[in-house]
């Protein structure tokens with residue numbers, strides 16, 4: 001099982017002074033983040049610090065009030081959002097699979113609608129993506145007949161089938177039973193090793209420590225500290241990060 005990315009060209013991602021408020025709630029207060037081409041950034045931080053909101057500004061599920069989002073140095077804020085979401089795949093905590101469709105159809109649907117692929121090509125691509133996440137045998141199953149971990153791997157395959165240049169993961173394992181977490185993290189680690197540019201919001205500190213190139217600690221809408229996992233976990237500078245780590249490690 002290798003969730004490699006041979007058919008995509010990863011891009012670098014940059015966030016520049018991103019601000020966003022929901023009414024008076026200033027959720028992002030000037031976020032800067034750089035993810036090199038093919039690198040994985042893990043975003044950690046307390047609940048409500050703005051991690052999910054930050055991810056959503058990258059593929060413009062939410063429009064930032066100000067600041068910029070750059071792919072390979074170019075702003076995407078004026079791009080067509082649908083085209084952008086093909087370049088930037090996202091996996092959510094809830095898998096959001098259509099229950100009345102087979103696993104295969106869940107994947108081909110977007111390929112037919114967004115990529116306008118002919119049926120046979122969509123099916124072939126969907127089957128190859130399912131094989132990459134170890135679920136070739138489940139193509140004709142309904143989501144309800146799969147474990148949560150398998151459903152999440154289908155959701156990853158569905159996002160990968162669109163051949164994105166960046167993948168965003170929003171607490172992709174938080175809804176899973178503990179024994180199912182490992183399989184999903186394994187697929188994500190392979191994707192990272194295969195050279196996909198990724199931003200992973202996670203509470204899995206072991207994953208952040210072992211897979212990330214960069215770990216960014218968010219608190220109250222800003223990245224307070226970012227660096228290599230060894231620096232962030234072994235030699236945290238900011239007192240708030242030290243306090244956070246003392247609670248979660």
Ligand SMILES: Nc1ncnc2c1ncn2[C@@H]1O[C@H](COP(=O)(O)OP(=O)(O)OP(=O)(O)O)[C@@H](O)[C@H]1O
Nearest residue numbers: 022025027045046047048049050051052053054171
């Ligand atoms: N669509 C929305 N409308 C209004 N407020 C929102 C919306 N989405 C998020 N918020 C608020 O923004 C703040 C940050 O939420 P966000 O989900 O980004 O935090 P988080 O760091 O991902 O938290 P968690 O780890 O608990 O998921 C919270 O105060 C939340 O209530």
